[in-house]
Structure formats: C-alpha cells, structure tokens
Amino acid sequence: MDFSRLQASSKIGDAWVYPQPPCLNFGWLEVDVDPAHRIYWEEYGNPAGEPVMFLHGGPGGACAPAMARFFDPLRYRVVLFDQRGCGKSEPNVASAGPGAALAKNTTANLIGDIEKLRDHLAITGAMHVFGGSWGSTLAMAYAIAHPAHCASLILRGIFLGAPEDLDYLYQGNAATWQANPYGLTAPGAYIKYPGEWAALLNVLTPAERGDVMASYKAIFDMVPASAAEKARQMEAAVTWSLWEGVISNMIPEAADTGKFGEADFALCFAQIEAHYFANSLFIPAGHFFDNIATLAAIPIHIVHGRFDEVCPLTQASRLVEALRAAGTEPVSYVVTNAGHSAMERENALALTAVMDGMAPLVRA
Structure with a gap:
C-alpha cells in the first residue's frame, strides 16, 4: 500500500x-x-x-x-x-x-x-x-x-x-528493554516509536543500555583501533541522528530520512549533541x-x-x-x-x- x-x-x-x-x-x-x-x-x-x-x-x-x-x-x-x-x-x-x-x-x-x-x-x-x-x-x-x-x-x-527532558528522549525503558521491550516502565518517546527505539538500543549491549547517553558518548569519544570499531562508531552516529530526525515528524518518513541519514551530517549532529548533553548543555x-x-x-x-x-x-x-x-x-x-x-x-x-x-x- x-x-x-x-x-x-x-x-x-x-x-x-x-x-x-x-x-x-x-x-x-x-x-x-x-x-x-x-x-x-x-x-x-x-x-x-x-x-x-x-x-x-x-x-x-x-x-x-x-x-x-x-x-x-x-x-x-x-x-x-x-x-x-x-x-x-x-x-x-x-x-x-x-x-x-x-x-x-x-x-x-x-x-x-x-x-x-x-x-x-x-x-x-x-x-x-x-x-x-x-x-x-x-x-x-x-x-x-x-x-x-x-x-x-x-x-x-x-x-x-533538564535531566528529565533528556531521559524522556534517550533513556525511557532502556534499562529493562531487553527483558520487556514493550513494557511501559517509564515515560519516554519510545512509546510512540518502538521500531526506531529498538534501532537506537540495538547498537548497545544490555549493560550499556543502563545509561544510553553516556554509552553513546563513550562510542563517539573512542579512537577507533580497527575497522570494526570505526564501523561501530559510524553506525552509532547515524543511528543517533536518525532517532531524533525520524521522531521529529508526527508522521515519520522512513523512506526519506533526509540529512539525518547522511554520514557527515550524522557525525556532526551526534557528536556535538552528546558533547553538550554530557555537560548539561x-x-x-x-x-x-x-x-x-x-x-x-x-x-x-x-x-x-x-x-x-x-x-x-x-x-x-x-x-x-x-x-x-x-x-x-x-x-x-x-x-x-x-x-x-x-x-x-x-x-x-x-x-x-x-x-x-x-x-x-x-x-x-
């Protein structure tokens, strides 16, 4: 359709x-x-x-x-x-x-x-x-x-x-998501965008999901020592960027993610956001x-x-x-x-x- x-x-x-x-x-x-x-x-x-x-x-x-x-x-x-x-x-x-x-x-x-x-x-x-x-x-x-x-x-x-504003966007039910991905254990944007939320969390290990923002920041701060680490860093940046880009629209356009899916934009957007969020803006x-x-x-x-x-x-x-x-x-x-x-x-x-x-x- x-x-x-x-x-x-x-x-x-x-x-x-x-x-x-x-x-x-x-x-x-x-x-x-x-x-x-x-x-x-x-x-x-x-x-x-x-x-x-x-x-x-x-x-x-x-x-x-x-x-x-x-x-x-x-x-x-x-x-x-x-x-x-x-x-x-x-x-x-x-x-x-x-x-x-x-x-x-x-x-x-x-x-x-x-x-x-x-x-x-x-x-x-x-x-x-x-x-x-x-x-x-x-x-x-x-x-x-x-x-x-x-x-x-x-x-x-x-x-x-404020911390609660960032938790709503990035933490939600992440800590319990592995065991209960559709559990409404905390407020958050994940409630309306479960598929996009799964993509954001799947970049992380279950342990890393205890603090989503800090875990993504650690990936962004990493100096890649291998092709696999470089690929994970790029995947993390694009996934972070797409999460916000897609949910910014009341009716997401999954087939046309625009600049949020572009590697160069995603690197800037994700790393600068994580830098500011880690320092309380x-x-x-x-x-x-x-x-x-x-x-x-x-x-x-x-x-x-x-x-x-x-x-x-x-x-x-x-x-x-x-x-x-x-x-x-x-x-x-x-x-x-x-x-x-x-x-x-x-x-x-x-x-x-x-x-x-x-x-x-x-x-x-």
Whole structure:
C-alpha cells in the first residue's frame, strides 16, 4: 500500500507563504583561535529590514536556505549561520574530527559568536532572535546575557534541557528493554516509536543500555583501533541522528530520512549533541528560571507542537507558567496539531503568522 500521501500530509510542502528568497551575501567569520573557529553565515531578505538572527537546532544541526522562508523578504533581514563544528563552519566534526571541532565549543562560546556576527554584519540595536528546539535554548541563554540586543524572542519547540527532558528522549525503558521491550516502565518517546527505539538500543549491549547517553558518548569519544570499531562508531552516529530526525515528524518518513541519514551530517549532529548533553548543555541548572525576570521583560512568542515527542509540550508549559508567575504573558502562545519539526505545515505556518503579525520594530 502507498502511504506517501499520508506521510507528506504533515509537511509544509507547497504551502509556504513566501517563496524561497535568494541569498544576498555569505561568508565565514573567524570567531576564535587555538583552535581557529570560523562560522559560516548567510543573509536573506531586505538588507535594510528588521534584523532576525536565526538559531538552528541540535546542538549540532545546521542551517538551510529554506529556513529563510518563515519571513517576509520585503520586511526582514534574515541571518542564518552554522554554529561551531556544524554544517559549513570550520573546523567541522566530520572533516576535522571531534578534537578540534569540540574544543572551545560551549554555550558561552556560541553566545559570543552571535555577538561577533552582529558586529561583523553591522547590526546595531535590538534584533529579533528566532530559534527552535536547541535554538530556543540558545536564544534564551543569549537573551539573558544580552537582553538589550533582543527586540523579541520567537521560540519553537521549547527545549529546557533538564535531566528529565533528556531521559524522556534517550533513556525511557532502556534499562529493562531487553527483558520487556514493550513494557511501559517509564515515560519516554519510545512509546510512540518502538521500531526506531529498538534501532537506537540495538547498537548497545544490555549493560550499556543502563545509561544510553553516556554509552553513546563513550562510542563517539573512542579512537577507533580497527575497522570494526570505526564501523561501530559510524553506525552509532547515524543511528543517533536518525532517532531524533525520524521522531521529529508526527508522521515519520522512513523512506526519506533526509540529512539525518547522511554520514557527515550524522557525525556532526551526534557528536556535538552528546558533547553538550554530557555537560548539561553548558548551562547552570535552573538558569532560565533563576533569570525569568530578564526573559519576562522581552516580548516572547512561542509555537509548540502538541504531539512533539522530542521536546514534549510540558517544557513549553513550564516556561509559560514561569513567565506568568513573573507577571508576563507570552505575546503569543500557539499550540499546533503538529510534532517537533519546524517544517511541519502547522508549525511553519504558525511561525510565519507570528512574524507577519509582529509589531514594527522601531530602530534608532
């Protein structure tokens, strides 16, 4: 039976409001030395328009031209960039290895990179900061560090990165899976994606499943001494990447995994994610809630899929509740009938509607 139409039904497809704009400018910006890090950036839209800094997900993802389609190209000046170690930025995990790419690769470094990119592109005053998934995390961390530079935060698929959030995604029933693979012994995304979950766990031995994230990190950190070890490392990276890539869609497209099944992307995505997750995202525990007054002073727009299994809706709920306790309502809070991906139709259209409805930014 052909289920292709069903699988395509949740994607944005031809329903974009705006056509793909041309790339106006691009380049690499050196942001660090020893090792040297150069981040790749692109600009779209109106060069004199309201600036939007787009923060991609992961950690370990990358930008793509389609990400400029959320924005009216006549109104906005959209900046896309690949974070350290990702995409076309250098050194890249896939081409240079994790040693160089993960050195000086922390949330504080990424916040600093955003500031350097602002200066390089002569963006002065406040800008819109737009981020989904890990991009929402980085957007909030950036806003706490530099609130005066944030005219608004547009956040999709809120990711707070607390231990329980990561356990939901990566641990679930893993410790008991061998004996009872369909046992609902703990909450987790595995409940809705048992086949993909089996693939994730089958890379590991039963003993290694006691701590899935730590076991995968150990595989990624390994210096392969044989062809078999190198093959296991690559299999682990692709499997890790596919797990998140497939479950990001409410209706998975098993036959077309896109970039998540590509070896180079998977190496970057998996190793950088594991690096950040092993270090609690390089963000102090409770950081967002300890600084909720700073966030509450910035206009915040939230779009979150009701059926998001990568970042369950409870994460947006916790943030919204904290903002309300601080005396502020989100300017908009849209819960869509979608999953995690920004490219699902309802999420994409909601994000575009938020940007279209934004009050004009008055700039000095």
